[in-house]
Amino acid sequence: MKAPLKWLGEYVDLTGLDAAEVAARLNVTGTELDRLIHHGVETPETVVVGRVLSAEQHPDADRLRVCQVDIGGEEPSQIVCGAPNVAQGLTVAVATVGTVMPGGMKIKKAKLRGQVSLGMICSARELGIGEEHDGILALNEALPGAEDVAPGTPLTSVLEHADEVLDLEITPNRPDCLGLYGIAREVAAATGAELRPAPWTAAGAPAAVASGTSAPGPGEDADAPDPAGDAIDGFAVEVRTPLCPRFTARLFEGVTVGPSPLWMQARLSAAGMRPINNVVDVTNYVMLVTGQPLHAFDADRVAGGTLVVREAAEGEELETLDGTTRALRAGELVIDDADGPTSLAAVMGGARSEVHEGTTRVLLEVASWDGPTIHRTAQRLSLFSEAASRNAKGLAPEQASWAQALATRLLRETVGATRVGGTIEAGTWDPNVVAPPLTVREARVERLLGAAVSRPRQTELLEALGFVVTDAEPDAPAGAGTLQVIVPAERRADVTREVDLIEEVARLGVVADLEPTLPARRRPSSARLTPRQQARRRAEDALVGRGLQEVVGWSFTDAGAAGRLGLTADDPRAAAVVLQNPLSEDQAVLRPTILVSLLDIARHNRTRGVEGLRIFETGTVFRDAPDPTRPDMPFEHTAIAALVQDDVFAAKGLLEALFSALRIENWSVEATDEVAFLHPGRAAKVLVGSGAEQVQVGLLGEVHPRVAGTWDLPRVATFLVDLDKTLPLAPESRPFRPVGQFPDARFDLAVLVPDDVTAARTVATARKAGGALLEDVAVFDAYRGKGVPEGQVSLALHVRLRAADRTLTDEEIGGTRDKIVAALAEKVGGVLRG
Amino acid sequence: MQERIAELRAAGEAAVAAATTTDQLEELRVQHLGRKAELPNLLRNVSDLPPAERGIVGKAANQARQALQAAIDARVAELAEAELDAKLVADRVDVTLPGKPEPVGGLHLLTRVRRDIEDIFLGLGFDVVEGPETETVHYNFDALNHAANHPARDPGDTFYLAPSPRLSGDIQRLLRTHTSPMQVRTMEEQDPPVAVVVPGRVYRPDSDATHTPQFHQVEGLWIDVDITLADLKGVLLSVARSIFGADRDIRLRPHFFPFTEPSVEIDVSCHLCGGTGRLRSGERCPLCKGTGWIEILGSGMVDPNVLSAVGRPEYDPERVQGFAFGMGIERIAMLRYGLTDLRTLYENDVRLLEQYA
Structure with missing residues (x-):
């Protein structure tokens, strides 16, 4: 505003x-x-009233004239002017040398095609008044009395133009x-x-007009009932909806549509509104003063002289002021005349009944509307004009009286219009129904704010805002009394409760000097992150420690992302949550997996020359399927995912670090070729637990080369882990395990096994066979090629044995080794290599 | 015989003294004390001597052998020291050459700031809770006392989800526009007193240098029987000082938010110019634009309607009260790290991110 x-x-x-x-x-x-x-104008004091003494054709320029202008100096000033309407005898506004115009242009002594020019004769637009730029502003026409103003007088003394x-x-x-x-x-x-006093009251009227003050006429004091009654001959209004609590109308005759006075145009321009004509300008001016929108009908174009306010039927059509035909929705508000819809109520007038150049009679509508209804309509049609956005707030019915009173005076004074008849009133509003006063407990103010405010001080603060305050128990001791408060009409929607009044007291009288305190009652122990929150931080820190850079991607992606990942339409991951009002096609759906973000970010960095990228992200992913905890909402979960420019084992190493940080030991992977965006031979499901308790928590693998290619990437590997599933499985702590005082025994085995035996199975077999003495067994090499028969792989196992209470004997070590070798031969067809 | 021993010893000692490398000494050891050397053989054959000589010769030979061995050992030690010193000189490197490259890892700036804020609030006694990013109109607006025509509900300010045949219930769904829905969700779950902060991602359809369609907030809520506006000021003063420095001050500026009453925006005195509005050079401070104050968050006393919307007698607004606030993580990051364009945070150029790693 x-x-x-x-x-x-x-x-x-x-x-x-x-x-x-x-x-x-x-x-x-x-x-x-x-x-x-x-x-x-930046320097309004240097713009003066001037009189054009002569205007001669410029000798060397067809469109310029050389003027002698009296601007109060001993000699006239020569000013070259390009406006077609400059003429001898005009009274004009002259920006003298040194004036800084709007936008910063400085007027200097100049030569235009060889002729000296000492200033500029201004158009209205150059002065910041409206957008008229047809020529210079002829003050003798536009500003009554200007002809009598002495040349050289600052323009500000007759027109506040800046x-x-x-x-x-x-x-x-x-x-x-x-x-x-x-x-x-x-x-x-x-x-x-x-x-x-308010300009719509008798007390406020004389001062309300900058020029030509006059005593208020009938109907120009909003505090008094209209002496002319509530009827206008030939006009009737009917309101058929509760969504218009008050509709008022007045009739004005003798209207001549033309420009409004310069002072009004200047003010409207300063307030950011374009002057249009004297009738429309009055409605805008009054709206800017009162906050209440008004609508002027050409009274002779209101068919049948009747206006009916009603709720529209679905699909009904109406041509609005801007020449657009709009289809309405059921429940939106329209105003009919005898020929049907003539106005989209409170949002935009109709083309048919608009005020035009030939209008001589104006029917002025000022009404109160249901805010949310108007808001919805304006929102749907993107028609948030100054009027619609005010009506959408749901204004007080009293404000209609203010606007009618002020507009009536201004139409009389500036348009010369004559009011005919009284004020038509329609709608359910009853001015006699008064809301009971609100009660403010003095103690409550202190309890909420933490600072005491005495009743007299509260009263003072509230009265300054127009509230009417009564101390209900003047004798009550400090801190124990109450105030009864009547809320002024214009604040009624906002101030409905005790706490709203406390806010008024607080903002004017308390907030600036409030002494800070800390809550008296505080928890006995310090706050900590939950075990899950701690585990999440450990997981992130583990990856950072391995040299990964965390990134933060967009939750949004485009509808084609699932397709680029190679997902078929029936894949659950392809069911993206769709936005109803996306900012762009690139951000039309929510990401179904963090992989999309990681691939986007990887491409972005690669195109900038970054190699060896190692990134991860923790964030939310979404799926258009019922969420297990909130069935009416889409599925969302927090995931952590990494992407490295490397192979699947690099990603698996990071995954191992992640699970180690989470203290989860019983996790495993199982090869899969069913994930469309992963390399079918280098991908795995990530599982935690065993047997019936086993859950899949994520995926691991190299990104499918086709998918990587779509993102212009070389070989990249990834893991994706659902943290909502995984974090609850992370133990809060790991019990202490002694490392053992007695020495361990270590040996390596190289064993040939068939290709289809996985390392995991071989290790599990060895572990089982090793029994209680086996502390650890792990594959440290897998070899195919020379010396290894086709269809077989040589696995090198490192075995570590230990007993807690003794040093192992050669017999024990040999016996365990033999058991492992035998089990490998029996269970997985393993043959010990030389 | 004894003369011979003395000779051998003298010759040996002379040779040892003349040796210049540990390798030569090893040769000398073999030559003088090895299996084939004369001195050890003398000693070995001492039993062949007449009994009267045995003791004398044996002792002399033994002494000579020990002396020679000691001389070699001493000389070896001496030379080894010198050789190591020489080797170390030869091993000298240019230590100004770069170190072996290690992959650089780091948390994203937003995570860094979020954790920092979480830790500050943990220290003040707040728990950290998180909530869903897709929300219902109920939790995002209705329960937070937003009027039916509040502009925040407009599609220009809120991302709505398209209706989905896969989901039950005829409700309007949206991406949460703030972390505030967790106020009500938390109070539904927990009895008072409640002191929580809610970090999380939120969404609004805005996009320019200082607005991105997704951003991050930390919501705060403290409800008990006696939490006051003065407490809000005290807690947020502590927070502002933790983030921006011990010399900072804050001011409360009345504002309007539907879910708090009274509502205040919090300004912190500018850390760049010390709240004076002018830099030392006399220039107008570019951070606070000469005002000395920087807006950091919105807050207020929880509106009674929000407490009532929880629908639990424990949250009767006549019994309990408290404050709530919401701060933007990006905003804090911008102020703390001098970021000018938020969008760079989501471009994730690792060269930029590594600056903060």
């Missing part, structure tokens, strides 16, 4: 406060300054601050400056 400071100053006395001071106070009381803008503008961030709970008067009230409460 843009609040031009001088305009704001009409409603609150800003004497002695500059824009930065006002912003600083607002900033620490709940209204954040987005930025401070200077609107218009201003400091506070661009404020208004939080969604404060639609009252989407009107300048609401901001003025905040400024008054935050700074102690005096708030002037």
Whole structure:
């Protein structure tokens, strides 16, 4: 919300406060300054009123004229001007030499095609007023009384054309601050400056107009009922939905559509709105002051003189102001006249009944709407105009009276319109139904904030914001009393409870000086990560310790990712969770596996020349299948995955480190050729436990060369582990195991086994045969080739025996060795090599 | 005979003294004391001598052999020292040459900052909990007191999931826009008092230098019978000092969030300019833009409607109260490490990541 400071100053006395001071106070009381803008000419004092004494054709340029302009000096100033409408006798705005124009251009003494030019005659747009750029601004036409102003007079003394503008961030709970008067009230409460009476009241009226003050006419005081009654001849309004609590209409005749006064155009421009014509400008101006949108119908284009507010039927069509025909949804709000829909209520007017150049009678609608309904419609149609976004907040019905009163005065004063008839009222709103006051317990304020605020101080703070406060028990001791608080209309939606009032007290009177404390009651023992959280950190640290760089990929990927991984449509991993409103096609679904992210990141790094990549990620992956713990939600789990530019054994070594860090010992792998994105001969399922307890927790393998190729990668290997399954299996601690004081006995065996016997099976056979004395057995080499018969593999086993209570004898060692050799021969067809 | 022994000893000792390498000494040992050498043979054949001579000759020969052996040993030790010294001189390397390359591993900057924040809150007595990234409208908005027309619900601000025939229930699903749903989920599970932080990934449809469609937050919640706004300030002051330095101060700036009342944004005094708004050079501080303050998080007293939405008598808003806050991990990372473009965090150029490893 843009609040031009001088305009704001009409409603609150800003004497002695500059824009930065006002912003600083607002900033620490709940209204954040987005930025401070200077609107218009940077040096407004150097723009003066001038009179064109002559305008001669430039000798060397067809489109230029050489003007002699009286700007108050002893001699006229020569100014070269390119505007087609410059002419002798015009009163104009002259940017004198030294003026800094909007955007920073500085006016210098210049020569244009050989002719000296001492300044610039300004167009309205150059002054920051509107977008008209047809020619220079003829003040004698646009500014009443300008012809009588002495040349050389600063333009600011007759027209406030430049201003400091506070661009404020208004939080969604404060639609009252989407009107300048609401901001003025905040400024008054935050700074102690005096708030002037509202411009829609009799007391506030005379000051409300910068030029041509006048006594308020009938219907121009929102606090008084309309003396003209509630009827307009020839017009009727009917509201057929509870979603429009109040609908008011007034009729104005004698309208001549044309430009609005310059002061109004200047203010609208400073507030970021484009001046359009005097009728529309009044509705916008009033909206900016009151926060309440208004809509002007051409009264002669309201068919039958009737307006009906109703909920639309599904699929109904309506042509809006912007010339677009829109299909409506059931429950959206429309306004009909006798010919059908004429307006998309509260969001956008209809083309048919729009005010146009020839309009002479205006029917002014000001209504209150159900916020969420309007919000939904505006959202669906992407029509968040200034009006729609305000109506979407659900404004107070009282605000309609404010807007009608102020608009009535401005239409009279600036358009010369005459009001005919009274104010039509429709809707269910009953002004006599008053909400009961809220109660604030003094003790509650201190209990919540941790700082005591006396009742008189609370009263003072709340009254500054327009709340009406009564001390219910004036004699109650400090800390034990209560206040009864009536909430002003414009705050009714936001302030509904005691705690909301405590917030008002806090933000204005407590927060800035609050003494920090620590909670008195604290837990008796220190907090720790859970065993699972600790295990996750250990797993990550183990990989970092092995020289892997952690990465953080996108949770999003494109719908084609599953296909690039080679997954068929019936693969569970191919069932991606789809976003309804993705930012782009590249981020349309959620990743079904971290591998997608790792491959993307690997490619990104390889194209930048990084070789020997070693990366991992811990993160969430998603699948479009019911989550076991939340059946109505998609399946998601936390996974850890690594990718190395190396072979499957490199990845397996890292996996071993991972399980070691997790203290999980009974894990194993089982070859698989059924995972589409892994090399069919170099892939495995990762399993934990044995027998019926065994669970698959992940995958290991080289990425399928076709898949790697899709990502422009050489051989890369990966493992993917579901941490949600794995972390609960990680023991919190490992019991102490003595290493044994007696020496071990070690020997190696080289054994030929058939190719289809896995190392795991050979080792398991040896282990079983080794019995109690066997401390460890592991394969340290596997060899095929010269000296090994076709179809066989030579496995080199390293065996370590140990007894806890004695040194092993040669007989024991030999006996165990023989048992192992025999078992290998019997169970796996193993033949000892020379 | 004794003369011969003396001769051999003298010759041997002279040769040993003249030897210059341990290899020569080994030769001398073989020559003078080996199996075929004269002196040991004299000793070996001493039994052949007449009994009167045996003792004298044997003793002399033995002494000579021992003396020679000692001389060799001493000389060997002497030469070995010198040879090692010489070898070490010869082995000298240029120690300024680079070390053997080791793979560089490291945690991502976001993990580093997240763990740091977790540890700070553990120290303040908060447990760490995590929650799902796909959420329901109920937990993400309704239970957090967001009005039906609150703009955060708009598709411009929230990623919604497309309806799925595979899932039961006619509900609208979304990617959580904040870690706040875990406020309600935690209170559903745990009795008060509750003090938790919730680190996690969240999503909003924004993309520019300071916004990415996914980012990370740490939610905080402390509920008990007497937790006050002043406590919020005290706890977050501790946190700000832990992160940004012991000299930091914080200020509370009133704001609006649907799920807290009152709501405040927390600014920390700028660590670059010390809160003055000016650098030593007199230039305007680029970090706080001359204000002396940097916004770091949003917070407030948990709205009674949120406590009521838990639906448990233990969380009756007349009985318990407390504060909640949410801070952006990326924001802290930017402030701490001087990052200017958030998107680089998700590009994962390892050369950049390794700078922080």
